[in-house]
Amino acid sequence: MDPKSEAKSAPESTPKSHPFLSNIGIETVDLYIGSTRTHYRVHKNILCIKIPYFNKMFNGGFSEASSNSAEFPEDSPESFDVLLEWAYSQYRPLRPLNRVSPGSISSNWNAINFYLLMDKLCMPDLMNEAMDLLRRFSTDNDFLPSVKQVIYVYRRSLPSSKIRLYVLNSLLYTFSLDQKADLIPLDFLMGIMRQETDLAADFLTAVRYQVRGCRKLNNPAAGDGGIYHIHGEGIGCSCWLNQRRCACA
Numbered sequence: 001m002d003p004k005s006e007a008k009s010a011p012e013s014t015p016k017s018h019p020f021l022s023n024i025g026i027e028t029v030d031l032y033i034g035s036t037r038t039h040y041r042v043h044k045n046i047l048c049i050k051i052p053y054f055n056k057m058f059n060g061g062f063s064e065a066s067s068n069s070a071e072f073p074e075d076s077p078e079s080f081d082v083l084l085e086w087a088y089s090q091y092r093p094l095r096p097l098n099r100v101s102p103g104s105i106s107s108n109w110n111a112i113n114f115y116l117l118m119d120k121l122c123m124p125d126l127m128n129e130a131m132d133l134l135r136r137f138s139t140d141n142d143f144l145p146s147v148k149q150v151i152y153v154y155r156r157s158l159p160s161s162k163i164r165l166y167v168l169n170s171l172l173y174t175f176s177l178d179q180k181a182d183l184i185p186l187d188f189l190m191g192i193m194r195q196e197t198d199l200a201a202d203f204l205t206a207v208r209y210q211v212r213g214c215r216k217l218n219n220p221a222a223g224d225g226g227i228y229h230i231h232g233e234g235i236g237c238s239c240w241l242n243q244r245r246c247a248c249a
Contacts, residue, residue: 023049029058030069031080038077042084044068050087053121079114086126094126097133105143112149115163116156124230131162131228138221144170147184151192154199162228168202169220172210176217 025045032039048055057064064070072080082095094114100106111134118126138144145153150167157164193200210217220228 028068029054029064032069032071032073033075033077033080035073036077037071037073038080040080040084042087046087051083051121051123053123075117075120076110076113078109079117082109082114083117083121083126094129094133097137099141105141107137111137112145112153112163112167116153119157119161119163124232124235127162128229128235131166132225135166135221135225135228138170139219144174144219144221147171147188147192151196151199154196159198162230164202166220166228168199168206169217171203172206173217173219 023045024043027044028041029044029047030039030041044058048058056062057070058068059065086092086094095109097111098108100108111130115127115130115134118124118130145167150171153161153163153167
């Protein structure tokens with residue numbers, strides 16, 4: 001066969017086909033996060049496609065649409081870092097949640113803060129995934145949220161929040177363990193009862209039901225996590241992280 005005719009018959013590429021460029025676009029927006037105003041310059045197309053909250057913000061009638069910038073002074077740059085990493089990663093799960101060092105129970109990012117941000121941004125799939133990662137980290141590292149973390153969650157979440165349920169059950173489980181009586185001082189608990197009315201009401205209600213039914217408390221980080229997930233039409237349930245399926249109602 002003539003090499004010239006063979007070369008002519010070879011399929012031609014389509015020079016105008018650039019799927020990556022088409023997906024990310026060229027327009028960017030500026031996000032300023034936290035009290036330090038940590039600056040992220042992000043492709044607008046990626047942000048608006050992956051996160052509907054930003055689509056309404058930057059393509060709607062809000063002031064951010066004209067300035068192409070937004071401020072989030074109360075949120076954590078670390079949580080946005082995890083979110084934006086996910087947004088740029090096609091089909092990739094969230095960043096792994098690991099200990100920062102072998103002898104520490106501190107994690108490389110704060111799953112509780114991230115969950116609260118996802119609640120704010122209306123991202124139930126990522127709320128479920130963050131909950132699974134938090135529960136797995138807690139199980140692997142014998143970790144339970146502290147009383148201060150429970151208060152932190154209650155001050156930043158709604159009564160129906162699944163993370164409220166998780167930290168409440170964690171607190172109940174902590175009290176059920178055989179520990180020193182002065183591990184949590186009584187005057188500290190009395191202060192909580194006076195100041196944190198939602199937490200006090202939920203805690204006392206749960207204790208009443210537990211005593212009445214003589215039910216043994218289980219570690220909320222162990223077992224099936226379906227009760228700590230957001231369920232509904234079109235919402236992904238990430239229970240595969242636990243290698244089990246939950247009963248998605």
